[in-house]
Amino acid sequence: MSRERLIVVGGNAAGLSAASQARRRNHEMEIRVYEKGPDVSYSACGLPYFVGGLVPDADTLRVHSPEFFHTEREIDVFTHHEVLEISTSRRRVSVLAPGGGTPEEVYFDRLVLATGAEPAWPEIPGTELRGVFHVNDLQSAVALKQHLSAASVSKAVIVGGGYIGLEMAEALKTESRAVTLLERSPRLFEAVDQEIVQVTERELTRNGVEVRTQASVAALAGDAQGIVRRVHSEKASFEADCVVLATGVRPRTKLMQAAGIQLGAGGAVSVNDYQETSAAAVYAAGDCVDTLNLVSGQRTYVPLGTTANKQGRVAGENAAGGRERFPGIVGTAVVKVFGLEVARTGLGSEEAREAGFRAAEALVQAPARARYLGGQDILVKLIGDRASGRLLGAQMVGPEGVAKRIDVLATALHSRLTAEQVYQLDLSYAPPFSSVWDPILIAARQLMHAVKS
Numbered sequence: 491m492s493r494e495r496l497i498v499v500g501g502n503a504a505g506l507s508a509a510s511q512a513r514r515r516n517h518e519m520e521i522r523v524y525e526k527g528p529d530v531s532y533s534a535c536g537l538p539y540f541v542g543g544l545v546p547d548a549d550t551l552r553v554h555s556p557e558f559f560h561t562e563r564e565i566d567v568f569t570h571h572e573v574l575e576i577s578t579s580r581r582r583v584s585v586l587a588p589g590g591g592t593p594e595e596v597y598f599d600r601l602v603l604a605t606g607a608e609p610a611w612p613e614i615p616g617t618e619l620r621g622v623f624h625v626n627d628l629q630s631a632v633a634l635k636q637h638l639s640a641a642s643v644s645k646a647v648i649v650g651g652g653y654i655g656l657e658m659a660e661a662l663k664t665e666s667r668a669v670t671l672l673e674r675s676p677r678l679f680e681a682v683d684q685e686i687v688q689v690t691e692r693e694l695t696r697n698g699v700e701v702r703t704q705a706s707v708a709a710l711a712g713d714a715q716g717i718v719r720r721v722h723s724e725k726a727s728f729e730a731d732c733v734v735l736a737t738g739v740r741p742r743t744k745l746m747q748a749a750g751i752q753l754g755a756g757g758a759v760s761v762n763d764y765q766e767t768s769a770a771a772v773y774a775a776g777d778c779v780d781t782l783n784l785v786s787g788q789r790t791y792v793p794l795g796t797t798a799n800k801q802g803r804v805a806g807e808n809a810a811g812g813r814e815r816f817p818g819i820v821g822t823a824v825v826k827v828f829g830l831e832v833a834r835t836g837l838g839s840e841e842a843r844e845a846g847f848r849a850a851e852a853l854v855q856a857p858a859r860a861r862y863l864g865g866q867d868i869l870v871k872l873i874g875d876r877a878s879g880r881l882l883g884a885q886m887v888g889p890e891g892v893a894k895r896i897d898v899l900a901t902a903l904h905s906r907l908t909a910e911q912v913y914q915l916d917l918s919y920a921p922p923f924s925s926v927w928d929p930i931l932i933a934a935r936q937l938m939h940a941v942k943s
């Protein structure tokens with residue numbers, strides 16, 4: 491009797507988490523992973539640090555090789571193999587091997603789709619010019635890095651002020667290189683509220699990054715050699731010898747759409763708590779799927795590595811005969827911007843109102859640890875629900891102690907704590923680590939009053 495076969499499409503965070511967990515759960519199954527590119531199992535989150543020189547080479551970002559998966563986990567990983575089509579009724583995928591030719595039809599008993607996201611480039615002239623990059627995968631980051639070392643890049647323009655744009659601003663800025671960050675919205679980094687953005691923007695400026703908001707890019711222009719030289723926005727024009735497009739991503743769902751698999755929030759594949767799609771025996775995970783926001787109760791699209799790994803694990807477990815759940819997210823994220831940590835969890839003020847809450851806010855500035863030991867202030871914003879007193883979200887910015895404090899509040903959101911319950915938390919204190927009244931507690935006390943007013 492032939493072995494049951496699991497096919498995984500996509501060989502990075504979600505796909506290989508799925509394959510590995512399926513193997514842990516089921517030692518009998520045949521497991522194949524098809525990856526259309528040359529790279530598998532690497533940290534995309536580390537790409538800005540590779541471009542910026544903190545990570546010495548691209549290989550340092552690789553976690554495991556296809557050989558590792560073959561010998562250690564009995565998983566066959568096929569690079570340069572693109573899945574072109576899925577038939578959910580016949581349980582077959584058609585796979586194009588390197589060198590082209592006729593695609594091979596491969597049967598599956600279970601299928602996990604982990605195709606990730608693709609860059610959402612603006613539809614403007616000039617994106618094909620040399621010197622124009624994105625950093626959504628290892629190959630694109632390697633190409634950018636090569637360009638930076640081969641050409642003398644003195645003026646870099648980043649288009650897009652989301653978290654990847656912010657990380658790239660820091661990665662590209664050097665003493666001899668000017669960096670301009672263009673954002674079409676009235677403010678940078680829409681994932682956090684205005685109070686937090688203001689501090690972040692000041693840090694960028696302090697470090698020599700020119701920030702232009704309401705700068706919608708209309709065209710890129712090149713020289714006679716086809717190398718990018720200018721970025722034209724609707725109102726101004728900027729010199730550039732390198733352009734990084736960090737204009738966001740969209741779920742890569744062409745395959746699923748063609749197969750009639752149902753899509754959900756943000757055009758991503760709609761999945762339930764078991765990472766099951768609308769097609770029988772077909773699971774999906776990572777940047778190609780939607781997920782439940784546990785605070786708003788609404789489906790949402792938040793493509794992040796931490797979620798991709800967890801969802802992949804659940805998809806793999808269930809595809810191999812288990813029954814695990816991925817309950818959802820609260821929207822926690824953190825980014826380093828030069829000397830600042832910027833973090834969020836839950837809903838921002840506007841998001842809370844859009845989700846139908848009557849939101850109240852607290853904003854406090856307090857030292858991350860004892861001032862007499864050099865502790866510096868962090869800015870903490872909490873958002874709460876007037877009706878229930880429940881914490882709805884938290885945002886923070888500061889030079890220290892932000893990244894891990896946000897996790898306390900993420901835990902509070904998972905537990906649906908009220909502002910008063912957060913205020914009563916027994917948090918650790920010693921002068922090198924906190925103030926006797928931790929900034930979280932001070933902010934929670936203020937929120938307790940705000941939700942009642």
Ligand code: FAD
Nearest residue numbers: 500502503504526534535573605606776777794795796798
């Ligand atoms: P991907 O990593 O995109 O992998 C999908 C794979 O599927 C790709 O290799 C693709 O080639 C392959 N594929 C697609 N279609 C096919 C097909 N038809 N056939 C075969 N193969 C196919 N997240 C965080 O949580 N924290 C961070 O700090 C952070 N920083 C980031 C910084 C950068 C610069 C980037 C780009 C991302 C960052 N992320 C971060 C996001 C995180 O990297 C992604 O959420 C994660 O990589 C998603 O994993 P995935 O497996 O779903 O998708």
